[in-house]
Amino acid sequence: MLAFARVRNQESCVPAREDDLTAEKPASRSLSDALLDAERRNASLAARLAAYREESGRLRPDFARAYDELVARLAGLDRGDIGPKVGEPLPAFNLPDQNGGLVSLASLLRSGPAVISLNRGHWCPYCRLELRALAAIHGEIRELGARLVSIMPESAPFTSAYASRNALPFPLLSDIDLGYALSLGLIFWVGAEVQRLYEEAGIDLARFQGNKGFFLPVAAKFVVGQDGLIKARQVNVEFRERMEPAAVLAALRALKAA
Amino acid sequence: MEMHQVRYFLAVAQALNFTRAAEECHVAQPSLTRAIKLLEDELGGDLFRRERPRAMLTPLGERMFPLLRQCYDAAQSARALAAQITEGEVAVLKLAVSSSIELGLIMAQVGELRKSFSEIDLKILRGTGAQVIEHLKAGEVELAIAAEVDAAWDRLDTWRLFEESFDLVLSRSHRLANRETIELADIEPERLLARTHCERYAELSEQLAAHGLAADRRHEVSSDQDLLALLDANIGVGFLPRSVSTPPSLVRMPVAGFDFRRTVCVYAVAGRQRTAATSMLLKLLRAASWPRRTDWRESAPQAGART
Numbered sequence: 038m039l040a041f042a043r044v045r046n047q048e049s050c051v052p053a054r055e056d057d058l059t060a061e062k063p064a065s066r067s068l069s070d071a072l073l074d075a076e077r078r079n080a081s082l083a084a085r086l087a088a089y090r091e092e093s094g095r096l097r098p099d100f101a102r103a104y105d106e107l108v109a110r111l112a113g114l115d116r117g118d119i120g121p122k123v124g125e126p127l128p129a130f131n132l133p134d135q136n137g138g139l140v141s142l143a144s145l146l147r148s149g150p151a152v153i154s155l156n157r158g159h160w161c162p163y164c165r166l167e168l169r170a171l172a173a174i175h176g177e178i179r180e181l182g183a184r185l186v187s188i189m190p191e192s193a194p195f196t197s198a199y200a201s202r203n204a205l206p207f208p209l210l211s212d213i214d215l216g217y218a219l220s221l222g223l224i225f226w227v228g229a230e231v232q233r234l235y236e237e238a239g240i241d242l243a244r245f246q247g248n249k250g251f252f253l254p255v256a257a258k259f260v261v262g263q264d265g266l267i268k269a270r271q272v273n274v275e276f277r278e279r280m281e282p283a284a285v286l287a288a289l290r291a292l293k294a295a
Numbered sequence: 296m297e298m299h300q301v302r303y304f305l306a307v308a309q310a311l312n313f314t315r316a317a318e319e320c321h322v323a324q325p326s327l328t329r330a331i332k333l334l335e336d337e338l339g340g341d342l343f344r345r346e347r348p349r350a351m352l353t354p355l356g357e358r359m360f361p362l363l364r365q366c367y368d369a370a371q372s373a374r375a376l377a378a379q380i381t382e383g384e385v386a387v388l389k390l391a392v393s394s395s396i397e398l399g400l401i402m403a404q405v406g407e408l409r410k411s412f413s414e415i416d417l418k419i420l421r422g423t424g425a426q427v428i429e430h431l432k433a434g435e436v437e438l439a440i441a442a443e444v445d446a447a448w449d450r451l452d453t454w455r456l457f458e459e460s461f462d463l464v465l466s467r468s469h470r471l472a473n474r475e476t477i478e479l480a481d482i483e484p485e486r487l488l489a490r491t492h493c494e495r496y497a498e499l500s501e502q503l504a505a506h507g508l509a510a511d512r513r514h515e516v517s518s519d520q521d522l523l524a525l526l527d528a529n530i531g532v533g534f535l536p537r538s539v540s541t542p543p544s545l546v547r548m549p550v551a552g553f554d555f556r557r558t559v560c561v562y563a564v565a566g567r568q569r570t571a572a573t574s575m576l577l578k579l580l581r582a583a584s585w586p587r588r589t590d591w592r593e594s595a596p597q598a599g600a601r602t
Binding site for chain 1: 296297298301333336337338339359362363365366367368369370371372373374376403404407408410411454575578579581582583584585
């Protein structure tokens with residue numbers, strides 16, 4: 038997990054300094070190296086995520102342990118079946134992108150199917166690996182007539198800088214107060230232990246989100262047909278795992294063939 | 296966690312009584328109790344201490360109450376919004392904006408909002424910071440936009456949008472207009488335009504006094520339009536927040552060693568139902584990327600520049 042340099046803990050969503058947004062200053066260079074190494078691997082997303090998880094687990098076993106406990110607790114609540122199911126409509130949304138323009142599910146579906154990615158934030162290394170992998174197949178997604186968006190509980194100062202820094206060719210929508218994620222039944226509190234670790238590491242969710250709850254969305258992916266129904270999905274309570282881009286493409290191809 | 300679990304939690308937290316909460320939510324009490332138990336399992340602790348017939352919030356419950364209410368309100372408005380737009384609703388927006396703030400500041404968001412509705416219905420009231428809060432309290436408007444207001448009212452929800460600095464503004468014909476830098480001592484002999492409609496005026500006045508600039512001999516204005524007209528006629532000098540536009544006939548620059556700031560906020564009444572349009576405007580304002588303190592005037596003429 039990327040550890041940022043300690044930033045002044047602010048409750049407001051006002052970004053404090055240029056360097057907070059444009060330069061990731063990890064407290065430990067090794068985590069950032071681990072992420073770069075994982076990214077560079079010529080391997081599936083799953084392999085990259087696993088590689089990062091393994092190395093970051095060695096560098097920060099306290100985080101790994103806290104994450105393991107959190108995931109175990111959430112998974113143990115029989116939450117494997119949370120969120121809207123295949124065959125059900127994906128609930129509507131109308132959220133601002135990083136430039137302040139509203140993007141609705143309906144508008145996305147006008148031209149073809151849509152891939153909706155629920156992500157945790159610009160600070161999350163697993164989201165970064167996933168979103169960059171999606172950026173790499175974005176051309177193919179568009180060729181299949183589909184649109185892709187990522188939804189995060191952060192405000193535009195953070196999503197915008199993140200999108201440019203990572204050259205993401207798709208919109209990042211701000212789900213302030215995690216309203217949309219909650220309407221899907223897909224939010225959780227990180228818990229006291231992870232909250233403490235984040236605060237110490239300078240992962241200032243309160244500032245990024247404009248919300249002091251330390252809530253996060255459950256990482257998820259929905260492939261939605263033009264009829265508004267979910268054709269494929271993957272909900273990851275274990276947030277260190279994500280839907281493989283190849284599976285997203287396969288779902289879109291199946292839709293096209295149908 | 297799921298919406299209904301949060302709704303039941305909020306109901307019990309407000310009623311402090313499981314039976315009453317179940318009635319309000321129109322569910323059987325065992326269902327409500329079970330849903331709350333699931334939420335407690337997920338959060339890793341008890342939310343209530345049950346002292347029959349009442350329920351008291353535990354420290355975890357106290358912490359979660361305002362936070363989950365905020366998320367729940369956002370989820371509610373997301374659901375309502377989706378329903379309304381498909382029915383071709385009119386966006387009803389009633390706002391009170393402080394006289395110290397230009398309406399242009401929020402027009403990008405209002406314009407964006409308008410695209411999602413078939414029609415928009417606007418009411419915009421003006422006043423001092425205190426007055427716009429009164430409009431809000433009285434239910435005449437749903438949102439108020441102002442700098443920091445000392446409202447001392449626990450039902451006021453406040454969201455900070457951005458912070459900005461103030462510049463000194465003067466006519467191009469002013470004796471100080473071509474200076475590279477200006478210090479407070481330079482403006483001591485000048486007559487300041489007292490921007491009495493500004494939430495921060497009292498504080499500004501105090502800070503100037505602390506630097507030896509007395510409050511006497513000031514001109515008083517109660518609108519930025521009037522302030523700019525006077526400055527244009529080379530009457531006095533003024534301090535203006537960076538986001539307030541000035542015409543090219545005026546010069547603006549920071550005062551060296553004196554960084555006076557304000558925080559622009561949006562206010563609403565806690566727990567009051569908002570229209571879909573109001574919720575959306577609030578979301579747009581809170582999600583927005585506001586220019587940072589130094590950005591507003593990047594394209595504006597600086598003191599000393601000759602055009």
